[in-house]
Amino acid sequence: MQPPSEHVHWLFATGFLLLGLCLLGEAIVGTEVWRRRAWRAYLWPGLAFALGVLMWPVMTFYTNSAIHMIAHGAWAQMLMIAGAAELGLVRGKLQSQWWRLAVTAGFLVSGSALLVHEQNAWFFQRSSFLHHLMGWTMVVAAIFPLARAIKPRSQVAATGFALTFVVAAVMLYCDRDVAPVFGHISELAGTPHR
Amino acid sequence: MNAELVSELKAPLQRAATRARIISTLGPATALAGIGWALVQPYRITLLHPRGQDFWWLFVEPPLLVIAVGLFFHFVVVPGLLEDLEEEHAAAK
Numbered sequence: 001m002q003p004p005s006e007h008v009h010w011l012f013a014t015g016f017l018l019l020g021l022c023l024l025g026e027a028i029v030g031t032e033v034w035r036r037r038a039w040r041a042y043l044w045p046g047l048a049f050a051l052g053v054l055m056w057p058v059m060t061f062y063t064n065s066a067i068h069m070i071a072h073g074a075w076a077q078m079l080m081i082a083g084a085a086e087l088g089l090v091r092g093k094l095q096s097q098w099w100r101l102a103v104t105a106g107f108l109v110s111g112s113a114l115l116v117h118e119q120n121a122w123f124f125q126r127s128s129f130l131h132h133l134m135g136w137t138m139v140v141a142a143i144f145p146l147a148r149a150i151k152p153r154s155q156v157a158a159t160g161f162a163l164t165f166v167v168a169a170v171m172l173y174c175d176r177d178v179a180p181v182f183g184h185i186s187e188l189a190g191t192p193h194r
Numbered sequence: 195m196n197a198e199l200v201s202e203l204k205a206p207l208q209r210a211a212t213r214a215r216i217i218s219t220l221g222p223a224t225a226l227a228g229i230g231w232a233l234v235q236p237y238r239i240t241l242l243h244p245r246g247q248d249f250w251w252l253f254v255e256p257p258l259l260v261i262a263v264g265l266f267f268h269f270v271v272v273p274g275l276l277e278d279l280e281e282e283h284a285a286a287k
Binding site for chain 1 (some may be wrong): 278
């Protein structure tokens with residue numbers, strides 16, 4: 001009953017898309033309006049924490065290699081730390097806005113994990129390409145949570161942060177276990193899926 | 195009433211209306227993207243050719259998931275958000 005790894009990517013993509021839309025909503029209406037209802041205030045940090053928790057079964061059941069396990073484990077821990085820091089900020093248990101840097105670290109670790117655990121070159125096949133692309137996207141997009149920590153009211157930072165999740169969702173939906181990328185696939189990649 | 199004052203009062207009103215309009219289009223735009231994707235790549239909806247498929251291929255249908263996210267956002271998240279936006283604007287007046 002274990003889902004193929006591409007299905008796991010698509011399910012994570014769905015979570016990311018919903019998260020992206022909610023963050024975009026917050027960027028549009030402003031944090032004050034967004035936080036008028038408690039469930040909305042806790043949605044983003046709660047989802048980030050939940051994604052971290054869900055990364056543990058991914059680490060356990062999709063252990064193709066030691067580097068996969070270490071990357072997924074580090075990723076799970078960092079997502080949980082980032083989610084917990086944001087939960088603390090929303091709840092008021094944490095006061096300093098610098099706790100928001102945990103999300104910046106989360107982005108950097110997520111990007112690095114994607115890059116490190118992809119051992120094939122960009123054009124080996126589609127999932128290799130997408131892992132490299134997503135990795136660099138997350139590393140570069142770390143600028144947005146950093147800007148949010150420095151200037152919490154910045155509209156550009158909030159919108160960029162939200163759109164990063166939407167873009168990540170699109171890339172995850174494009175993922176296939178074995179498929180050509182731009183018409184190219186390595187002979188070593190295996191039989192392409194539909 | 196002073197014309198300058200009227201335009202000052204109108205600006206936040208227009209801003210709130212624009213925000214409400216943008217928020218209201220996010221869900222339908224996402225659902226439309228999912229419909230467009232389903233039309234362009236119908237083979238990604240395994241339910242259309244279910245014979246011989248296992249549980250996961252029938253359960254996880256990416257274009258339908260995109261449509262579902264758009265509808266969920268529009269019907270579950272947006273109504274409360276619009277109410278709160280209106281209340282905030284009324285309080286500011």
